[in-house]
Amino acid sequence: MSSLLGHSIIGISVSRLSDERTHSLKWTLWILLVAIFPDINYIALWILGTQTVFEYSHSVGFVIILPVLIILYLKYKQEQYLAGKALQLFMASFSHLLLDLLVGVLPKAYLWPFYKEKFTLPFGILPSAGKLDWDNYYLYRNLFIEFGILVPFILIMYIINKRSQIRYFYLTLLLIVHIWIPFLFWGMGLYRG
Helix, strand or coil, rough: CCHHHHHHHHHHHHHHCHHHHHHHHHHHHHHHHHHHHHHHHHHHHHHHHHCHHHHCCCCHHHHHHHHHHHHHHHHHCCCCCCHHHHHHHHHHHHHHHHHHHHHHHCEECCCCCCCCCEEEECCCCCCCCCCCCCCCHHHHHHHHHHHHHHHHHHHHHHHHCCCCCHHHHHHHHHHHHHHHHHHEEEEEEEEHH
């Protein structure tokens, strides 16, 4: 599983992809909720002591529920920019599955209800969130690695989107060579037992 921080970074980034007129704190919070929503199974684990109720929370079938409900509500309210907002909702929702899949540790039924078998990648790029314990060194190390992979990637995408000046090219190259690639190799080199 990717960390709450990783899902939040991607959720906030997705919320910033929209037209400047649609940026708001309220919308960012909705996108953030959608990005972290599949981890509701961990809340069930902490409160109920079981996660079998939400066994499929990290699946295609589950991650479309909240975006569809929000889209229906926005349509009912005759919200402007509905197509763009719908795209953001689905991007944030499916980003959760992608980030967790890129950890390459815990098999999950990502394609449920179309395919019920659990699977994982034979490799990992992002580190696992680790045990949530303030004294856990690996939690902080893994958060640092995840941050070092995701933030430069988001900045690179932002810079590529700008395309207006040559200085962005050099900044992108600098980010890729000196930050992103070393963190990628560090993340990929972690033990995944």
